[in-house]
Amino acid sequence: MSARLQFEGISKEFPAVRALSDVSFSVGAGEIHGLLGENGAGKSTLLRILSGVYRPTAGSVLIDGKPVTLNTPVAARAAGVAMIHQELQQVPRLSVAQNMFLGHPLTRGGVFVARREQERRAAEALAAIDPTIDPAAPLGSLKVAQRQIVEIARALLDRARIVAMDEPTSSLTPSEFERLAEVIAGLARDGVAVVYVSHKLDEVFGICERATVMRDGVVVETVDLAQVSEKAVVSMMVGRELAQEQHRSHASPEIRLSVRGLASATKVRDVSFDLHRGEVLGVAGLVGSGRTELLRLLAGADRTSSGTMEIDGKAVKLSSPRDAIAAGIALVPEERKREGIVPLRSISSNMALASMGVFAPRGVIDHKRLKRVAAEKMKRVNLRPFLLDRPIRLFSGGNQQKAIIGRWLAAGTRILLFDEPTRGIDVGAKAEIYHLIEELAAEGHSVIVVSSELPEVIRLADRVLVMRDGTVAAELGRASLSEHAIAAHAIPQTEIETGKAQGHRAGA
Amino acid sequence: MTDITQHTAARPRADFLHRFSVRDAGTLIGLVVILVVFGALVPGFFAERNLINILQQSSINACLALGMTLVIISGGIDLSVGPTAALSAVISASMLVAGVPFPLAIAAGFAVGLVCGLLNGVLVAYVGLQPFIVTLGTLSTYRALALIYTGGNPVLGLPAGFRAIFNGSLFGLPLAVIIVAVVALIAWIILKKTPFGEYLLAVGGNEEAAYIAGVPIARTKIAAYMISGLLAALAAQILIGRLGAAEPILGNLWELDAIAAAAIGGASLMGGKGSVVGTILGAVILGSMRNGLTLMNVQSFYQLLATGLIILAAMLIDRVTRGRG
Numbered sequence: 051m052s053a054r055l056q057f058e059g060i061s062k063e064f065p066a067v068r069a070l071s072d073v074s075f076s077v078g079a080g081e082i083h084g085l086l087g088e089n090g091a092g093k094s095t096l097l098r099i100l101s102g103v104y105r106p107t108a109g110s111v112l113i114d115g116k117p118v119t120l121n122t123p124v125a126a127r128a129a130g131v132a133m134i135h136q137e138l139q140q141v142p143r144l145s146v147a148q149n150m151f152l153g154h155p156l157t158r159g160g161v162f163v164a165r166r167e168q169e170r171r172a173a174e175a176l177a178a179i180d181p182t183i184d185p186a187a188p189l190g191s192l193k194v195a196q197r198q199i200v201e202i203a204r205a206l207l208d209r210a211r212i213v214a215m216d217e218p219t220s221s222l223t224p225s226e227f228e229r230l231a232e233v234i235a236g237l238a239r240d241g242v243a244v245v246y247v248s249h250k251l252d253e254v255f256g257i258c259e260r261a262t263v264m265r266d267g268v269v270v271e272t273v274d275l276a277q278v279s280e281k282a283v284v285s286m287m288v289g290r291e292l293a294q295e296q297h298r299s300h301a302s303p304e305i306r307l308s309v310r311g312l313a314s315a316t317k318v319r320d321v322s323f324d325l326h327r328g329e330v331l332g333v334a335g336l337v338g339s340g341r342t343e344l345l346r347l348l349a350g351a352d353r354t355s356s357g358t359m360e361i362d363g364k365a366v367k368l369s370s371p372r373d374a375i376a377a378g379i380a381l382v383p384e385e386r387k388r389e390g391i392v393p394l395r396s397i398s399s400n401m402a403l404a405s406m407g408v409f410a411p412r413g414v415i416d417h418k419r420l421k422r423v424a425a426e427k428m429k430r431v432n433l434r435p436f437l438l439d440r441p442i443r444l445f446s447g448g449n450q451q452k453a454i455i456g457r458w459l460a461a462g463t464r465i466l467l468f469d470e471p472t473r474g475i476d477v478g479a480k481a482e483i484y485h486l487i488e489e490l491a492a493e494g495h496s497v498i499v500v501s502s503e504l505p506e507v508i509r510l511a512d513r514v515l516v517m518r519d520g521t522v523a524a525e526l527g528r529a530s531l532s533e534h535a536i537a538a539h540a541i542p543q544t545e546i547e548t549g550k551a552q553g554h555r556a557g558a
Numbered sequence: 559m560t561d562i563t564q565h566t567a568a569r570p571r572a573d574f575l576h577r578f579s580v581r582d583a584g585t586l587i588g589l590v591v592i593l594v595v596f597g598a599l600v601p602g603f604f605a606e607r608n609l610i611n612i613l614q615q616s617s618i619n620a621c622l623a624l625g626m627t628l629v630i631i632s633g634g635i636d637l638s639v640g641p642t643a644a645l646s647a648v649i650s651a652s653m654l655v656a657g658v659p660f661p662l663a664i665a666a667g668f669a670v671g672l673v674c675g676l677l678n679g680v681l682v683a684y685v686g687l688q689p690f691i692v693t694l695g696t697l698s699t700y701r702a703l704a705l706i707y708t709g710g711n712p713v714l715g716l717p718a719g720f721r722a723i724f725n726g727s728l729f730g731l732p733l734a735v736i737i738v739a740v741v742a743l744i745a746w747i748i749l750k751k752t753p754f755g756e757y758l759l760a761v762g763g764n765e766e767a768a769y770i771a772g773v774p775i776a777r778t779k780i781a782a783y784m785i786s787g788l789l790a791a792l793a794a795q796i797l798i799g800r801l802g803a804a805e806p807i808l809g810n811l812w813e814l815d816a817i818a819a820a821a822i823g824g825a826s827l828m829g830g831k832g833s834v835v836g837t838i839l840g841a842v843i844l845g846s847m848r849n850g851l852t853l854m855n856v857q858s859f860y861q862l863l864a865t866g867l868i869i870l871a872a873m874l875i876d877r878v879t880r881g882r883g
Binding site: 349351370371372374375376380381383388389390391392393394395399402403404406407409410413414415417457461 | 747751752753756757759760763764766767768769770771772773774830831
C-alpha cells in the first residue's frame with residue numbers, strides 16, 4: 051500500500067503548551083483511516099495542520115511521498131486536501147452549486163459568474179453520490195445529511211486526493227449514516243485517502259480498516275481494527291480502564307410528574323406518562339419523532355396546546371422556563387453552545403444564572419456565598435480544570451455540560467430533562483455524566499433522558515418510552531429493553547405496527 | 559476549541575487578569591497617553607480649572623453612554639437618546655416656564671425619558687423588532703414630537719432657581735460631574751452586584767441559553783432601554799440647567815458619541831460584554847481630546863477627524879490584543 055498521506059514527526063507548540071508531539075502515521079490511497087482520541091488529544095490540531103490553518107512547529111506532511119508546504123487553506127486545497135468540518139461551513143441562502151464553487155466561482159471572461167455551468171458541473175459531481183440533490187436549490191432547504199454530501203461532492207470537484215472528515219455524523223440518523231458510509235467507501239474506491247474523526251467507536255469500527263489513537267498530543271498506537279476490541283481502543287484513548295457499570299434502579303413508587311394528553315401546535319400529540327421519584331425515564335425514537343419538542347414542552351420553553359401536567363399531585367401551568375424552574379423542572383439542552391452556556395461568562399456565573407433569587411435575597415448578589423456554592427457544586431460534578439472564574443467557552447463540552455448540571459443542582463431542581471446528554475462529549479467525560487445521572491436519581495431526583503444512542507438509553511433508563519410521529523408508540527420496562535425492541539417501535543412500519551400503536555393509544 | 563482550551567489552561571492567572579481588568583487598564587493607558595500629549599502641546603492643559611472643565615464637558619456624554627452601555631450589553635442599541643433628551647427637555651422646560659414647581663417639572667422630564675425607553679423596550683422585547691430599526695424609528699418620532707410640541711421654537715427663560723440646581727458645585731466639583739459620578743457608581747453596582755446585571759450579560763451573551771436558564775428576557779431588555787431613556791432625560795436636565803433654555807433640536811448626534819464612549823470602553827456591539835469603568839474612561843477620552851484640540855485652536859473639521867480616528871484606533875487595538883488564538 052503506497053502512503054498517500056504521511057505525517058512525519060509533527061509537533062505543534064502554542065505558547066506554554068505543546069499540543070502535538072512527534073506525531074507520525076500514514077494513510078494509504080484508498081484507505082479509510084480512523085483518528086480517535088478524547089477532546090484535547092490533538093485531533094483537531096492535526097486536522098488544522100493538514101488543512102493549512104496551522105503550521106507545524108516541527109515535522110512535515112508528505113503527500114504521495116513528497117513533502118508539501120501547507121501554509122494556508124488555499125495551499126492545502128491546491129495540494130489536494132479537502133476538509134469536511136463538523137459544523138458545516140456553508141452559506142444556507144446560496145444554492146448548492148454556488149456553495150460548491152464558493153471562493154473560486156466559474157466565470158465568463160473573469161467577470162460574470164457562469165451559473166449554468168456551475169450547476170452543470172455540480173450536478174455531475176453529485177450524480178455519482180446523490181442524484182436527488184438539485185444543484186439549483188438553496189442549500190438551506192437541504193437536510194444536514196444532504197449538506198454533508200454536498201461538501202463531499204465539493205471535494206470531488208476539487209479532485210481531492212485526501213479527504214479529512216471531522217465528526218461528520220454527529221447529527222445524522224442511522225439510515226443517513228448508512229448512506230454516508232457508502233459515499234465514503236466510494237471515495238476510497240477511487241483512491242482517495244480518507245481521515246475519519248469520530249467519537250462514535252462503532253462507526254469507526256464499521257467503516258475504517260485502521261485507526262490511529264491519540265492521547266495528550268501523542269500517538270498511542272495505530273491499530274488494525276480487525277485485531278482489537280472496542281474496549282481496548284477506549285482504554286487507549288482514556289489511558290485507563292473504564293469500569294463497565296451495572297444498571298441499578300432507584301425509582302420509588304411515589305409519582306413526581308404526571309403528564310396527560312400533552313400536545314403542542316406542531317410536533318407533539320397526546321403524550322401521557324408518569325415519572326417517579328428517583329426514576330430515570332429514557333425517551334427513544336428517531337430524529338424528528340418529537341422527543342426534543344416533548345422535552346421543551348415539559349421545560350416550559352414551548353407552549354402546550356392541550357393536556358395537563360401535575361408535579362407532586364399539583365397541577366402546574368408552565369408558560370416559560372422560568373415557571374418550570376420555579377416548579378422544580380429544568381432542561382439540560384442538546385445544543386449546549388446555542389441553548390446552554392453564556393460563553394463569555396465564567397463557570398460561576400453560568401451556574402448561578404438560574405438561582406439569582408437565592409444568591410441575591412435582598413437585591414444584591416452575595417458573591418461570597420455564590421463562590422462557596424459554585425465551589426461545592428462544581429466539586430460535586432468534578433469540573434476540570436477547577437477554575438470557577440474562567441469563561442465557560444474555554445472548557446470542553448463535557449465540562450460545560452457539568453456546569454449546566456451544576457446550575458440545576460444549585461437551583462434545587464428535582465426533575466431534570468436531559469436532551470442528548472453526551473452529544474459531542476468524549477468517552478471519559480461521558481462515563482462521568484452517566485455516573486452523575488445515576489447519582490442524581492439515587493438522591494431522589496427524577497430524570498428524563500432523550501437520546502439517539504440506544505446503548506446510552508439502555509445503560510441509563512429504568513423504563514423507556516419510544517416515540518414515533520409525536521406520540522408515545524410504546525413503553526418498555528427494564529426487562530424487555532433491547533436495541534432491537536426500541537428500534538422495532540421507533541421505525542414507522544406496516545399495518546401490523548400501526549395497529550399495535552393505535553391499540554396502545556386506545557389503552558392509555 | 560481544543561487548542562484554546564489547552565492554550566489557556568497553562569496560564570489561568572493571566573487569563574483571570576485578562577478577563578477582569580486588562581481591557582479597562584488599556585483604556586486608562588489610552589487616556590493617560592492623550593492627556594500627556596495634550597499636556598505637552600497645550601500650556602495650561604493641566605490647570606485644575608481646565609481638568610474640571612474636561613470633566614464637566616464629558617459629563618453629559620458620560621451620562622448617556624452609561625445607559626447606552628447597559629443597552630449594548632443586552633445585545634441592543636439605543637439610537638434615540640438625543641431626541642429622548644430633547645423631548646424630556648422641552649416638556650420640563652415649558653412646565654418650568656409655566657411656573658410648575660421644580661421637583662414636579664424635573665420628575666415629568668424623567669417620566670418622559672422612562673416612557674420613551676419603555677416604548678423602545680416593548681417594541682424590541684415583545685414585538686421582536688430589531689433594536690437598530692426600532693430606535694432609528696423612534697429617533698425620528700421623538701424628535702418630531704419635540705419639534706411639534708414647541709412649534710420648532712426654543713423654550714426660553716428658565717427660572718434662575720432651577721438653573722442654580724444644576725450649575726452649583728460641591729467640594730469644588732461641578733454638581734453635574736458629581737451627579738454623573740453617582741450614576742456611574744450605581745451603574746457599576748447594577749452590573750457587578752445585582753441579578754439584573756447578570757441577566758443583562760446573559761441576555762446579550764446568549765439569549766437562547768438565558769431563556770432556558772429562566773432569565774426574564776423581556777423584562778431585562780425593557781429595563782435596559784428604560785434606564786437609557788431615564789439617563790437621557792437626566793442629561794437633558796443638566797444641559798437645560800446649564801443653558802437656561804431648551805431647544806427641540808438639542809441632542810443632535812448624541813447617540814454617536816455615547817456609542818463611541820461605550821465602544822472605546824470595551825463594550826461589544828455583539829452584546830454580552832461591556833464595562834462601566836471603561837465607558838466613563840471612554841467619555842473622558844473623547845472629552846479631553848475635544849478640549850485639547852479646541853485649546854490648540856484646531857478647526858472643528860479636524861476635531862471630527864480626530865474623534866473618528868480615536869474610535870478606529872481603539873477598535874484596532876482591541877482586535878489585535880484579543881484576536882489571538
